[in-house]
Amino acid sequence: MRICCYGASSTTLDKIYYEKAYELGKIIGENGFSFIFGGGETGLMGSSYRGAKEGKAYTIGVSPKFFDEPGVLVKDSDEFIFTDTMRERKKLLIEMSDATIVLPGGIGTYEEFFELYVLKSLGQNDRPIVIYNINGYYDKMKEFLLHTVDEKFMSKENMDLVVFLDDPDEIINYIKNYKKATR
Numbered sequence: 001m002r003i004c005c006y007g008a009s010s011t012t013l014d015k016i017y018y019e020k021a022y023e024l025g026k027i028i029g030e031n032g033f034s035f036i037f038g039g040g041e042t043g044l045m046g047s048s049y050r051g052a053k054e055g056k057a058y059t060i061g062v063s064p065k066f067f068d069e070p071g072v073l074v075k076d077s078d079e080f081i082f083t084d085t086m087r088e089r090k091k092l093l094i095e096m097s098d099a100t101i102v103l104p105g106g107i108g109t110y111e112e113f114f115e116l117y118v119l120k121s122l123g124q125n126d127r128p129i130v131i132y133n134i135n136g137y138y139d140k141m142k143e144f145l146l147h148t149v150d151e152k153f154m155s156k157e158n159m160d161l162v163v164f165l166d167d168p169d170e171i172i173n174y175i176k177n178y179k180k181a182t183r
Contacts, residue, residue, distance in 0.1 A: 002034040002060070003175065004093050006112045007044030007103030017044055020134045021103055022051035024168045029055020031172050036097045038089065039063035039073045039080060044103045049074055062092045090115060099128040099175045104137040121158045128178040129162045130171050138164055 005028075007021060025048035028035050035052035037045050039061030052059055053076075061077040064086055073080075083089045090112055094100075102113045119125050131138050142164050148154040165171050 001099065001175070002036050002097045003028050004036040004097035004100045005045070005048050005103055006038070006093075006100065006105060006109045007048060008105040008109060009038075009040045009043035009045050010106070011042050013043070013104075014135070016135050017104055017137075018047040020132075020168070021047035024048055024101065024103070024132060024171065025051025025053075025057070026055040027168045027172055028052050029057030031055075031176075034058040034060065036060045036062065036093060038093070039067070039077065041072060041074050044105065046074065048103065049077070060096065062089050062096070064089055094119070094125065097127075099130070099178070101130045101132050101171060101175075102138075103132045104134055117162060120161050126180045128175045130174060131162055131164045132168075132171060133164045133166045136166075 005025070008017075021044040025035060029052045035049065035057040037049055040046055040063070049059060059077045059079070061074055061080045063073055063082060064084065065082045067073055068082065081092060083092065093112070094116060100116055102109060116125070116129060120127070120129060131141070133139065145154070145159055149156050149159050163174060165174065
């Protein structure tokens with residue numbers, strides 16, 4: 001199974017985020033999964049990647065060519081795919097993976113998550129989507145989504161398309177036991 005991780009590239013976060021991202025990556029590898037990510041050397045992308053490498057995961061980085069600058073992308077991924085655009089990158093990250101974990105991030109991470117979430121709500125994919133809620137980072141997003149349900153802008157069933165978890169072992173267990181919808 002190939003697990004895609006989205007997450008921040010920031011280098012100025014509290015260290016708990018980097019530690020937990022590393023731990024997740026390591027557990028992904030130790031469970032025999034491949035690790036697919038946006039190719040970044042820094043931030044939670046880089047931390048989860050280094051954990052995955054330590055856990056012996058097969059790693060695949062996917063990034064637009066314009067990010068190929070010193071210190072931006074990892075250089076020792078098992079496989080690295082360059083795209084022309086961010087759109088192509090997102091498409092490959094989805095097509096090449098079987099599950100997605102969303103680590104804390106900014107607008108880029110949100111955009112990647114919400115596109116995948118919409119596709120799942122439209123029946124265009126049926127994969128586990130896990131929000132890795134490190135340090136309660138996504139509590140307010142969960143509140144906002146529940147508010148969206150309460151105000152009837154989204155169905156409760158759509159809320160059930162993603163899970164918010166804060167423990168890497170629970171995340172892996174959820175992915176291993178995920179049951180695809182029967183249509």
